[in-house]
Amino acid sequence: MNKKARSKIIAYIFLIVVGVVMVYPLVWLFFSCFKTNQELFGSLTFLPDHFSMDGFINGWKGSGQFTYGTFYKNTFLQVIPTVLFTVLSTGLVAYGFARFRFPMKKFLFLLMISTMMLPSSVITIPRYVMFNTFGWNDTYMPFWIPALLATYPFFIFMQIQFMRGIPRELDESAYVDGCNPFVTYVRIIFPLMKPAIFSVIIFQFLWRWNDYYNNLIFISSTKKYAISLALKMSIDSTGGVTEWSNVLSMSFLSMIPPTLLFFFAQKYFVEGITAGSVKG
């Protein structure tokens, strides 16, 4: 028992020491929200000279017509359906690949993975042209529809890997009991996949939340801007003055939703398949 306590203490010390390195940037970012440009760039000091909420207040107001209220609303409107669609579609596709036979399966799987291998720089233009003919530009369709149509090989492959850790006997016995494969997925596989599905939610939420590039290309109306675009809206490297305390304050705020999601969702993804069901 003594040995166990000692290993716990070592684990704590380690977690705290490494944790400082992990959390340092966030604390630095937080204090930087209160610094003037000269303080921020001119000195290495950690704490600001004065604490004032100006960065947050002025930053939130945005630079003209819209406040960050609009940008947050837009981002949620864009990201939440995208995440839900991703969960729905990629799980089914993963199920199809993990549990069924069909012709050219290996080829199709490789084809799916291979769509991740071409840098987005060279497919942006044809994609833009295509979405333009669909009339999707300057709407959130370029974010929603690809999610609905499961064009996220990362999440499909990821769920295949988790699904293959689930013994076949479990779902096939449900099939024997008269459930069709779809019902089997909904009743057996989906609940067992909870850890993987919450990983999908966390990742997809974060990645869409931070997605600057697609927003830049596909969204042109300022009133539809998401946070990722809004954060860079005041940075003019060609000669304008940038109030960095505003920018950094808003960057800091923008990290809070994904952090909260992670904090509250983690109990699901670390839950694991309950011991009882594995025996089946």
Next chain:
Amino acid sequence: MRRFKRITGVCLAAGMAAGLISGCGGGTAAKTTTSAAATTKAETASQSSQSGNSSDKVTLRMAWWGGDARHKALLATIDAYTAKHPNVSIEAEYQGYDGYYEKMMTELSSGTAPDIFQFHANWVPDVQGADHYLADLSKFPVVDYSQLPETIIEGSDTYKGERVLYSCSEGGQVMYVNTDVASKFGIDLTKNYTWDEWLQLGKSIHEQDPDTYLMTADIDVLNRLILPIAVSQQTGTSMVDADYKMTFSEEQLTKALQLIADLYDTGTCEPYGDASVFVGQMDQNNKWINGQIGVLLDIVGGYAKYKASITSELGAMAIPRFEGAKCSGVDFSGDMGYSINDKSKNKEVAADFLNYMFNDPEANSILLTNLGYPASKEAQSTLAAAGKIDKVQQDAAAISEKDAIKYTSASNNTDLETIRKNDLQEMIYGEMTPEETAKDIIEQYTDTLNQMKSAK
């Protein structure tokens, strides 16, 4: 087996459907016909609107890049205009500088660009050279060019005989000085140093205080500012002429490269590795902010950010010259401006708004210097009289204009810039001597210029 056929059939059908859809996207023929139809329709529409019916609702899209101050000023200008023209509404699409070029290229190529947009004078040759993307503003008599200097109109706004840009700002390269550092180390702002004097001064400053440097430069400053300036000071003209011929000799280029090497060897310039962290962001350099660097080189348009970056007074001074220089080597030209999308359905209205932005006293008093140092003579004098332009910025503009030249657009070509940039870095990292670098640059220049010439 039969089922297999059925499935392949389905797949084929799906594939064909996809083919059809992609056919619409890729079929340029189809696209041009529709857009041609759209333009004819637009023309009839604009004709009908010309014939007296000015109450037709018009919505314009307008794009620009900038910081908060510019966003606010332009939005206020739009409001002031639409208040007078209630039938016009203008949708603003504004963003930071990052990604603006990529976005404009994407939108222009797909015919989805805004009606009116901010543009860099340097982008015009690439864009208009590829296709007729930018409207010829001389077709719209409402656009009054009379307040722009002829050199700007000719040098920056005109492409192949058409006025495709309305320059809103002008300027050339200049040196920005932290005046506290200047008085501490005896930098004379009124003097036009020779490069030899400059190197001596730099050396002595760095010897007095090993943490202090006379100046700093990142790769873009070296490549776009110092090197062409040093070459042109010897030749008295742009590095490449309008016929795609090099105007400089290998010796002249070597001398310019040697100067850059000397800037580092004497400790005049902050070490390259330290400065490279701040590419394009010299105003964020901690040594500059803390008064350990005295001088920066940039264009007049950068004034605001450098002024805001330090607590000391900012000063401006002329860039040093070689002894017996034929000119200052500075490229004095239009910096950025506004263009109208040739595919716009409301070019008339866009032209009217564009003219309002730059020639209406009301707009000038809202915009102030938020679009850079104004190119319009009228705006310059009224703003200066009203004390709305800093004296130092006026000085900077005047200094950069003195003995300046205008670079040809061929000279500013991206491929040529890349050649210099790559070789310069290799020289600075000691992989080539200035002589070898000069030889190599000329070799690559010759190839690229031949290609450019034959492409033309």
Next chain:
Amino acid sequence: MDIRKGKENQSAPAVKVRKYPRTWKWGLLFIMPWLVGFLLLEAYPLVMSLIYSFTDFSILKSGKFVGIQNYVKLFTSDRYFLKSLGITIKYTIISVPCKVAFALFIAMILNMKLKGINFFRTVYYLPSIMGGSVAIAILWRFMFMSDGIINKLLGTLHMPQPNWLGDPDTALATMVLLVVWQFGSSMVLFLGALKNVPTELYEAAAVDGASKPRQFFKITLPMISPIIFFNIMMQTINALQEFTSPSIITNGGPNHGTYLLGLKIYEDAFKNLKMGYASATSWVLFAIVLVITVLMFKTSDAWVFYNDGGLDS
């Protein structure tokens, strides 16, 4: 207690249960969303980029056919393609194992039953949440500039203070540090996988007297091997195309020390308006990634353990 043995044992009793229907309609039905998505949304851009690679398409001007000239140019007259490819491979070989190993190590610790572990897990995920934010660019500069925080620390310890971002080799190292520091997504997946290892296996092993390291190698590693494989594969595919970190921190410099292929492709495509050429570069990269991926799949048969007895059963 080697669970690999279970692989053979499992396929035998599996005959007893009725398997999923042998027709392929269900499988095809389930993958239909992706198949439609591929044909509708993905196929056209992919094919177009392949077509571009044989033209001198410049975004602004529809290109004319130039045959394999772009590909020839890449290998004969482009001074930076092979250099860039070399740096990219070096970056991948260093960053992927470091990131995956670090993520697994931290996940093992965060998998312990400790008070406040939820808090620690969140803290360890924070760097990933920052993503490619502008704040990262400023922060990294502060840490690694020649008179930055890291060198101040090294100075007090009387250690050599390299010019991290000013020297081509160390600049690449700081880039590796950045991606390793953002190890959150790999860690989350490992946490999920570790929780799925049935505790009975450890209990049985403990009864058999197996030491902790032995348990790790004989139980933990095989059980989470599908996720190890997944993480290595995805990180490799991403690293070979990495674009964000060099573009926000070093812009490919100094002296092309961090000029990763993803950045070169982006610059050629959008800054230099050579979309045809960038497409050709991308397809060469595509071929390289594809070969590596297929090789990894081939080797995976030897070391990745699946509980379901194989993808094609």
